[in-house]
Amino acid sequence: MRVAFVGKGGSGKTTLSALFTRHLARSGAPVLAIDGDINQHLAEALGHDEDHLDAPPLGAHLPQIKEYLRGTNPRIASREAMIKTTPPGRGSRLLRLLGDDALHARHVRRVGDVPLMVTGEFDESDLGVACYHSKLGGVELYLNHLVDGPGEYVVVDMTAGADAFASGLFTRFDITFLVAEPTRKGVSVYRQYRDHAREFGIRIAVIGNKVTGEDDLLFLKEQVGDDLLTHLVHSPWVRAAEQGRAEGGLDTLEPHNRHALTILRETVDAHPRDWPALHRHAVEFHLRNARAWADEATGLDLAAQVDPEFVPGPTALT
Template sequence: MKIAFVGKGGSGKTTLSSLFIRHLAASRVPVIAVDADINQHLGPALGLDETTAAELPAMGARLPLIKNYLRGTNPRIASAETMIKTTPPGEGSRLLRISEDNPVYAACARTVELEDNHGVRLMVTGPFTESDLGVACYHSKVGAVELCLNHLVDGRDEYVVVDMTAGSDSFASGMFTRFDMTFLVAEPTRKGIAVYRQYKEYACDFGVALRVIGNKVQGADDLAFLRDEVGDDLLVTVGHSDWVRTMEKGRPQRFDHLEPANRAALRTLHDAADSAYGRRNWERYNRQMVHFHLKNAESWGNAKTGADLAAQVDPAFALEESLAAAPQPA
């Protein structure tokens, strides 16, 4: 299952995504956590100190390795240099599985030990550095995540959870269509609702499963406001958490000490994500992957690589869950 957390900056999406990751890990569910936000805070939210979090290997800096591995023996890809963030897999491509070991995870993922041996793999796009200023956009780093998601085969009881970049920047590529469920974190404010409406408008034509988490809800008036503005998309609400406040002060408690109401909210998220599995549509998933690849190829990819990237599309190949058990090409 592929899950995204989105929302405006400061809405609490990183905190909630980290709590959901902890919940999954405590449930003994295999998890890969991905920090794809320009502000890299998921590591500290999972308990890493700032120094350790800053030393995590950046996916954006290892894009050549990622491309070389995923390319495999695909004859439609002349070289790793002709791969772009939207390049789809084809016959001979190497795929990623959540619970396996592979060179991409070895280079880009680090295991974060939570408690009671509940570990999760954490991957980060990497921060926006001084050398990037004026010459690069953050989407070039997030492209490594999109490429990996395009080559991922996953099942029901395993999760990739992505903390996305804030606001509508998530729509700068086709990555917003790569998820089985998107949780939008909204505060009970006009700005919080504005982000929801924008996301809803962009996502509706692509069949994106979208549910809203009302965060920082302090009373009946906040709840009524969200219900009026969001309607049936409102899944659950979360209020103040002393557990989170203590964690943010660097004095984390055991996860099973999280407030019962907030633990129940996380179970609701898990149930909603699990139910999305029954609506998974691999045909649409593959079709949208090709759509965005052709769109990117025409708008900038062909000119940048000097190749006809439409030729990378393998019409006889389609991602499907059965490939999770298939052997990798040499």
């Protein structure tokens, strides 16, 4: 299952992404964390305490990723003809979660018990000539070509705010958890996300964060209604972890907050993957990009990259 964490900057979405990923890993479930935020702090939230993470960023290796994933697909003439939305077809190289392949071997590094991939930072060389969502193309291509199964999890810490809608990446998930503080600013992103998600049938659920009492909880219920799934209370454990002095792992996280993580996993597991819908969204956004800019940029009719005979899901592996 594929899970995205979104929210206003400072809402705690990176912290929640890390907590949930560690919760899954602690249970023994196969899980991969991906840092897709312009501020790359997920490794730190997972417990990495060194200056540098030796993980080649996806965003810096897009040509190689495209070359690998296009495989022998006859509809994709070259890696230059492949854009971030190009969907898989017959001949494409499909991936199993954390499989024994070149892409995972190059880009995955472990932080504690959690395998992690990163998109890479937005640096000075990008200023004025690129947008961060071009780096996220590696994540979109990865998810488009991933055939993950039941009980397997990909958790992506997304960009803050409504920037998550700047590409079709927001349709690549089985559920999106929106982290909201009990403030008017905290729920403003929720309203934007709710309206866009409904248009495409994307499942969202709100996680209240930094809740300090009944007034905070009542505010969230009034603002988001039935979309409020659960909430986390103010956490001395999280603060200690952020200061590098938490001990005992998740076993010592506050009981209410541990229970909230359990609710998140139960919610994820309650809805099986809809492979046709996932692929339909991929094709739709590919055609949108082709018409908007990519046909002109490549000089090709990129609609021809859509393989009408391709059947998404586990059967594609055979």
